[in-house]
Amino acid sequence: MIGLVGIVLIFAMVFGGYLAAGGKMAIILKSLPFELMMIGGAAVGAFLIGNDIGGVKHTLKDIGKVFKGPKWKPEDYKDLLCLLFALIRIARQNPVEVEQHIEDPDGSALFSKYPRIQQDREAIALICDTLRSASMNYDDPHQVEEVLEKRMDANLHHAMHSSHALQTMADGLPALGIVAAVLGVIKTMGSIDQPPEVLGRLIGGALVGTFLGVFLAYGLVGPFAAKVKAVVEEDSHFYQLIREVLVANLHNHAAAICIEVGRQNTPSHCRPDFTDLEEALKSIKQDAA
Incomplete structure (x- = not known):
């Protein structure tokens, strides 16, 4: 919603100020279709040259993040901590049972309690792969943390492609x-024998091209790139939380301590309240009993 408000504000302030200063829209509107065809068409063509079909689809999909915002909400962080707590307790009490969950997360009754997490393939893969590795005695905390760090860096680099592509277009x-x-100036020079009022309109039309390029770059496409980057970075905290909790688990901390490590590493605006989370964890213990 705030993205739409920003776009409306940009157009209202720029063109409203122009009209309030006595400007006339006739020249802009007359030249706009042709200038937009040249500038917009060239920008889209350059974008297609610089990206493969996967990158194009990825970027078009990620533009929606400008209006939707981050995927993961505060309640999702709480659900993630509850899920990890349940898995850690099961893994320590009954390793055979936890294998049933991590080998078939789609059919797991435990994962199905948290459908938004269950539908995210990367979150599920991070959890299951790490727990599976631990069950195979690959449980050195430092090595596992390094592997997870590299994996998440690679995922973040891939997720940032849309932002980089949009920023390149803006540049x-x-x-x-x-x-x-x-x-437009070349066209004007071809009509140099025309009276001043005709030349004025031609020059004004030519300057619309400069205006449109700068306006699109700094008023729309550049902010889109910045917003996509901010949303991607915000969502990456969700996967970092998985790493923090599971690495703490490999250090053999108590399950509650592992979850508290994760809670304190959650961004402040998404961090679950300690008391609320404690109540949720107690419910999990009671259900398990």
Whole structure:
């Protein structure tokens, strides 16, 4: 919602200020379709050249994050901590039982209690792969932490592709605006024998290209890239929480301590309240009993 408000505000302030200062929209509206075709078309073409089909689809999908915001909400962090607590307790009390959950998370009654987490393939893979490795005696905390760190860095790098692609487009738009403006000047020079009022309109139309390139770069595409980056970084905390709890588990801390390590490493605006989380963990213990 706030993304839509920002877009409306940009257009209202820029064009509202222009009109309030006595500007006329006729020249802009007349030139806009042609300038937009040149600048927008060239930008999209350059984007297609610089990305494969997977990158294009990824970027188009991630534009929705500008309006939707982060995927993971505060209640999801609480659910994740509860899920990890249950898995750690089962793994310590009955290793055979936990294998049933991590080998078939889609059919697991435990995972099905947290459908949003169950539907995220990367979160499930991080949890199951790490617990499975521990059951195979690959349980050195430092080595496991290093492996998880590299894995999450690779995932974050891939997730950042959309932001980089949009930022590259934003960086090129002002130059494409100059290209369109130069073409407009060339057109004007071909009509140099016309009266001043005609030349004025032609020059004004040419300058629309420069305006449009800069406006799109710094008013829309650049902020889109920044927002996508911020959302991706925000969502990455969810996977970092998995790492913190499972590494703490490999250090053989008590299950409650592992969860508290994770809770304190959760971003403050998503961090579950200690008392609320404690009540949720007590419910899990009672259900297990």
